[in-house]
Every structure is written in structure tokens, then in C-alpha cells.
Amino acid sequence: MTPDPATSHEPAPALVADGVSIAYDGVDVVHDARLELRPGCVTALIGPNGSGKSTLLRTLARLQKPRSGRLSLAREIEWSEDALPGAAKSIFGPLDGAAASANDANAGDASANAGDASASAGATSDAFALSPRDFARRVAMLTQGRPTPSGLSVRDVVEFGRYPHRGRWGRGDADGSAAVDRALDLTGVAALADRGVDQLSGGQLQRVWLASCLAQDTGVLLLDEPTTYLDLRYQVELLDLVRELADDGGIAVGVVLHDLDQAAALADRIVVLSEGRVVAEGDPASVLTPRLLSDVWGIRIDVDTDPTTGHLRTRAIGRHHTRTERLHP
Ligand SMILES: Nc1ncnc2c1ncn2[C@@H]1O[C@H](COP(=O)(O)OP(=O)(O)OP(=O)(O)O)[C@@H](O)[C@H]1O
Incomplete structure (x- = not known):
């Protein structure tokens, strides 16, 4: 349900998928879905295997183009990591229509040829019309099962997240090294900075990829089953960090979780997917009822x-x- 902007004190959504249907090989697997991610709010996507969670999240990250529907990104969102160590205030800058993105390099970008939205006015932009670099400066996604690049150090991989902030020839990123150091610290991998990523455990690598997303310094963070591979301590610490990024930094977080208890403890809003449809959406108490969960699972x-x-x-x-x-x- 969309709050009435005249009466609501909630911040405007940072990213909205509206009426989104997504197909593989011409067959819809997500049907007419609506999802909003708000600044300072953690939204958890839950649902059985194959219900469309990753597909919908990947579309929010523009890694997969919907067959129909619209993905809108707020043109300006103020957010800050001031409460986090060593952080500086960040404000979404003007749209500049430049070329490359971290998402491009990771997984391809369905909108690479979609043109430039800087001509369009108003509170939101068609996310698929932004340049890849503009989009990557606003939205980061930790995808599932990222590869292990060989011949790169942990720091190299985390620095990769700064890609959309750099100008031509990799220059002009004054905040880059502080953002990388902060991301290494926040994810507990600073001590591994000079190690080769091909020498890491699955859980350590997962934290390095998360650090790369945090170094990207975006107002929207998408996480697909981020606790996979992590031991109990790092699962809890990751969820703590996600909560702090939302509470203290105002970041809009969308996270796919299989663990319903983690979703209950972490999320402000829970979206339940079943067979590609959003079947429930709301705060944990309204969504996590025995009847609904038993029906869906x-x-x-x-x-x-x-x-x-x-x-x-x-x-x-x-x-x-x-x-x-x-x-x-
Ligand atoms: N690359 C693909 N090609 C064809 N079909 C796909 C592809 N990826 C996913 N699907 C199908 O799309 C549907 C939704 O898959 P998706 O991975 O989004 O579900 P999910 O809810 O994230 O599942 P899980 O909990 O198992 O990770 C499933 O029926 C799946 O088989």
C-alpha cells in the first residue's frame, strides 16, 4: 500500500518496482509485483524456493530487465554514514550520464543501451534509463554465488566497488581510499587486505564481496541471501551491520532471507513471494502469521x-x- 505523501512522515521511496513482470524464455516467473524500498528501512523478501525472490531483486538491481512494469529511482536521496566510523556525508549527485559501472563488470547490465534520463524532470527517474554509472552510484547489490577472481588481493576486490565513482583513467575519486578502508573495517576483513582472494574461505569471500558493495557507497543496498556461508557470529554481525546502515545511515535495504527468524528480527517490512506473486506485505507482526506461513510453505x-x-x-x-x-x- 502506498502511503499518502500529504499525511505520511515516511521518507519517499528510494527505489520502486511497480507492476513488474519478469520472464525467462518467454515464461513469466514474477507476475505484476510491486515493491518499495524506503530510506532507513530494511525490507526482507521471503518465500519458498523458486518463488522469484532473486529474480525480483536482480531486477531491482537492473541486472535483469522486466518484461513489463516500471522501476523508478528517486532522483535525490539524502543519506549519510556519519554514524559509522570514518564516514562522510553523501548526497546523491546530479545525474551525469557517464559510462561504466561495477554492476556492469560483475554481471552485465540490461540497460546499457537505454540512454540518459537526465532530461526527465520530477521526483523519480526510470531506473532503466539511467546511465550504468549513474545507477551504480545509487544502487549496489550483493549477488549470490559471485566468482572468485584469481590474482587479485582483497583490497583490489573492494576497490572494485569504487568503479562508478572514478573518472576516466581511474582518477578523481577523492573519497575512494577512505571508503575502501571503512568497508574493509565494517566487514571485518581489514586484516586480510593484502591476501589473495583465491586463498579465502567461502565466508571470508562473502564478506569481501559485501565490502566491495559497501565501498560503492550507495543509498540503496540489495543483498541476496547475504548470510550464506557465514558462521553464526558473522551472520549476526552482518545483520547488525545491515540494521545500522539503515538506522544510522538512512540506507534503503532490500534483502532476500530464507531464515524467517532473521527476517523477523531484522526487517521493518516483509514481502512474501509465492509462485512469483507478492502475496503479503507489511510489518513482521502482520505478515508472519501461522496461517499465512503454513499456506505459503x-x-x-x-x-x-x-x-x-x-x-x-x-x-x-x-x-x-x-x-x-x-x-x-
Ligand atoms: N536463468 C534462468 N532461466 C530460466 N529459469 C530461471 C532462471 N533463473 C531462475 N529461473 C526460474 O525462475 C523462477 C524463480 O527463480 P528465483 O531464483 O528467482 O527464485 P528464488 O525465490 O530466489 O529461489 P531460491 O529460494 O531457490 O533461491 C524459478 O522457477 C526458477 O526455476
């Missing part, structure tokens, strides 16, 4: 409140839970 899912944290807690009940004869023959 097709198994019994109980919900209660964790007495320690006060957050909702889910429990999927399978046949193995009730085979008590093993415990009490």
Missing part, C-alpha cells in the same frame, strides 16, 4: 514470541518432530 509453521529478544520466532513442524517413538520406544 505448505507445512505447519508455528509462530510465537521469543522471550529473550521480543521478536517473533517461527518453528516449522515436520513428521520427524512427531515421531516420538524414537525418543520413547
